[in-house]
Amino acid sequence: MVYNQILFNSFLQAHFSPKERSLQGWIVILGFVLLTIACYFVGFAAMLRLIYPAAALVVAIFLYLRHPILYIGFNWWVWFLTPLVVRLVDYRVGWDPTRQMLIAPYLVSFVSIATFLRYFPSAARQGGLPFVLAALGVFYGFLVGIIYNQPIPVARSLLDWLSPIIFAFHLFMNWRDYPSYRQNMQRTFFWCVLLTGAYGVYQFVVAPEWDRYWLIESKLFTSSGDPVPFGMRVWSTMHSVGPYATVLQTGLLLMFTSRQNFLTFPASAFGYLSFLLTQARSNWGGWLFGIVMILASAKARTQMRLITIILVMAMCVVPLTTIEPISKVVADRMESFTNLQEDSSFRDRSGNYDRNLSLALTNGLGNGLGNIWKVDEKTGKIEVFVVDSGILDMFFTLGWFGAIPYMGGLILLLVSVCNYSEARFDNFVSAARAIGISSCAQLIISSGMLSVMGMILWGFLAMALAAHKYYQHEQINTYK
Numbered sequence: 001m002v003y004n005q006i007l008f009n010s011f012l013q014a015h016f017s018p019k020e021r022s023l024q025g026w027i028v029i030l031g032f033v034l035l036t037i038a039c040y041f042v043g044f045a046a047m048l049r050l051i052y053p054a055a056a057l058v059v060a061i062f063l064y065l066r067h068p069i070l071y072i073g074f075n076w077w078v079w080f081l082t083p084l085v086v087r088l089v090d091y092r093v094g095w096d097p098t099r100q101m102l103i104a105p106y107l108v109s110f111v112s113i114a115t116f117l118r119y120f121p122s123a124a125r126q127g128g129l130p131f132v133l134a135a136l137g138v139f140y141g142f143l144v145g146i147i148y149n150q151p152i153p154v155a156r157s158l159l160d161w162l163s164p165i166i167f168a169f170h171l172f173m174n175w176r177d178y179p180s181y182r183q184n185m186q187r188t189f190f191w192c193v194l195l196t197g198a199y200g201v202y203q204f205v206v207a208p209e210w211d212r213y214w215l216i217e218s219k220l221f222t223s224s225g226d227p228v229p230f231g232m233r234v235w236s237t238m239h240s241v242g243p244y245a246t247v248l249q250t251g252l253l254l255m256f257t258s259r260q261n262f263l264t265f266p267a268s269a270f271g272y273l274s275f276l277l278t279q280a281r282s283n284w285g286g287w288l289f290g291i292v293m294i295l296a297s298a299k300a301r302t303q304m305r306l307i308t309i310i311l312v313m314a315m316c317v318v319p320l321t322t323i324e325p326i327s328k329v330v331a332d333r334m335e336s337f338t339n340l341q342e343d344s345s346f347r348d349r350s351g352n353y354d355r356n357l358s359l360a361l362t363n364g365l366g367n368g369l370g371n372i373w374k375v376d377e378k379t380g381k382i383e384v385f386v387v388d389s390g391i392l393d394m395f396f397t398l399g400w401f402g403a404i405p406y407m408g409g410l411i412l413l414l415v416s417v418c419n420y421s422e423a424r425f426d427n428f429v430s431a432a433r434a435i436g437i438s439s440c441a442q443l444i445i446s447s448g449m450l451s452v453m454g455m456i457l458w459g460f461l462a463m464a465l466a467a468h469k470y471y472q473h474e475q476i477n478t479y480k
Contacts, residue, residue, distance in 0.1 A: 007177045009068055010170070011115050018069055018180075025067035029074060032059045036085065046093045052085065053104040060108040068174065069184050071111075075167070076188045079105040079452045080196060080247065083239035091210035095217045102239065106159035109455065112170035113162075119173055127469060130413035131169040131462075137406030138162050138369070141398040145368030154370030157397075161369060164454030168462035175466035176473070182428050185463065186258040193251035194267035196244070200236035200274030204326075207232055230325045234277040242446055245280035246453045250435050250460070253290045256306055257427040265316055272317040277326070279333045282445050289441065290434035297423040297430045366399020390443030393450075410449075414440060417464045422471050429467045436461035 006015045032055050039048050056078055063071035086101045116123075116135070123132050138161045145154040174181060203211055212227035224241055225232040238244035252271055255264070275287070291310070295303050321330050394403040414437065423430035439457035442448050448457055 005180070007069065007180060008174070009065075010173045010176075011068075011118055012065065016067075018067065021067045022070070025063055025070040028059055028062055029070070032056065040088065040092070045089050048085070048089050049096060049101050052082075052101055053107055056082075056104040057107045057111070060111045064111045064114070069177075069180055072171070072181060072184050073188050075105075075108050076185075076192070076455075078108045079455060080192055081237050084199075084237040086239070087210045087214045090217070091213045095213075103156070103159070105452070106163050109163040109167045110159060113166045115170040115173055116166040119169075123169070126173075127465065128169055128172060130409040130416070130465075131165055131172070131458075133405040133409030133412065134165050134458075135162065135169075135409075137398055137402040137404070137409070138165065140402035140405070141366060141369045143368075144366055144399070144402075145370040148368050149370035152370075154368070157369035157371075160450045160454075161397075164449065164458040167455060168458035171459055172462040172466045172469075175469040178463075178466050178470035181463065181466070186254055186428065189247075189251035189254045190258060190263075190267060192247060193255065193271035194263060196236040196238075197248070197267065197270030197272075197274040200234040200244070200277060201270055203236060204232055204234050204274075204277050205229060230329075233279045234274050236274060238452070241278050241280055242283075243452045245275065245278040245283035246286075246439070246442075246448065246456060248275045248278070249283045249287045249290070249438070250456050252287060253294065253431050253435055254428075256291075256294060256309060257431045260309070265312075268313045269316045269320060272313065273320050273326070276317075276321060276330050279329065281333065282442050286438040286442055290431070290438045293434035293437065294427070294430050297433075298427065299424065302427065361395060363395055364400045366402055367396055369397060371397060389445060390447045390449050393447045410440065413461050413465065416468075417461055420464065420468045422464075422467050426467060426471075429464050432460040432464040432467070436464065 006017055008015055035055055036048065036052060039045060039051055044051075060071060060074065060078075063074055082102060082104050086096075086099070089101065090096055116131075119126065119128065120132065123129065138158070141161065142154065142158050145157065171181060202208070207227060207229040211232070215224055215227040215232070223233070224235060233241050235241045235244045238247065248271060252268075252275060255268065255271075275283070295306060298306060321327055394406060398406055417433050417436060420429070420433075423433055436457060439448050439453065439460075446453070448454065
């Protein structure tokens with residue numbers, strides 16, 4: 001973290017010194033951590049279901065107002081670690097089907113709505129039109145949901161859809177301090193890869209009791225493996241495989257943009273090994289696509305450096321994948337690429353599209369936010385409504401009237417980012433663009449615009465947008 005400078009608080013429109021405020025910020029964060037630990041071990045674990053989200057919100061508001069840089073890092077870590085805290089609490093006091101603790105990351109991110117409301121009138125003039133369009137699409141879905149659906153699911157769904165957009169808008173509006181925000185994101189995701197990667201390997205080998213308990217109670221055997229050592233698909237500290245694989249995909253791509261240190265090799269070993277053990281083929285493809293994009297936009301000297309890093313990392317990781325039973329798990333998943341027609345996951349996704357595509361595209365008004373139920377046409381029973389595709393989810397939920405502005409904002413953002421030239425001299429911009437575009441490509445097979453996946457999609461595209469505005473303002477055309 002760079003503290004010997006004066007940064008700008010976009011909400012308060014005032015300058016502040018991170019060095020002067022860092023101590024009080026870290027004290028508040030440490031207090032939150034100690035409160036959580038104390039409640040868990042002194043017999044108040046059940047109370048954490050209320051205390052944890054409320055305390056996280058209070059800390060987020062304090063950091064947002066006093067230390068915006070620490071607010072960004074705190075926001076990401078709450079997303080990364082909250083599901084593990086939830087599993088530990090459930091293991092100690094019993095299963096909670098409402099999953100109310102998982103609202104904490106959304107509350108922390110939603111604090112940034114203050115930035116959105118403050119700059120909404122002038123957002124289009126300042127380059128924030130993509131975020132405004134997307135937010136309008138979500139607001140339309142919210143209005144439809146209020147009419148047709150129950151209020152609690154609607155409110156919960158509003159957090160899911162809107163939090164990534166407003167947080168990304170907050171990142172964009174702090175473009176003046178882009179270098180500090182860039183450094184914060186690089187450092188946060190580096191430590192995320194190291195720590196969650198190490199826990200992911202531990203999870204695969206040991207299968208901790210709290211993870212086995214969660215897997216049994218959530219009934220996710222088909223998607224997350226069996227609750228036994230060497231039988232799980234790794235999801236580490238997250239709540240499922242897909243979000244964790246997306247976070248690792250992002251962190252591993254960002255590692256090419258940061259300075260190498262003595263922790264780079266263990267972080268790479270744990271990170272890539274856990275990434276393989278997630279068995280998330282779409283994210284493997286997304287990572288490869290991102291690497292190609294980064295190499296294509298880099299100068300020849302940078303390309304050689306990146307290729308060297310890739311080879312060194314391969315030397316660290318490949319030997320580990322030859323150890324049984326890791327080698328069998330990875331090899332079996334790799335072989336499925338050559339026979340997709342026989343793969344049950346591929347058949348399910350194809351069938352999902354065949355059944356729902358025409359229904360989604362003819363749903364003009366949409367079902368609205370909070371539409372989590374459907375009626376089975378054959379049995380008449382009410383079932384949970386699950387669409388394993390971001391594109392289908394947009395049209396089912398927002399309809400044409402909401403999906404057009406939402407997708408319009410996303411497409412406008414993509415077009416803008418692709419036309420920027422800063423990726424030639426700023427490796428972070430190159431990686432952020434690759435992360436955003438690869439995340440958008442994965443919307444075909446996952447609802448990657450929601451939850452932590454949506455935070456990554458919108459957040460990194462916003463950082464690329466912020467970088468462009470920063471370099472324009474500073475009239476910089478070469479990376480120093």
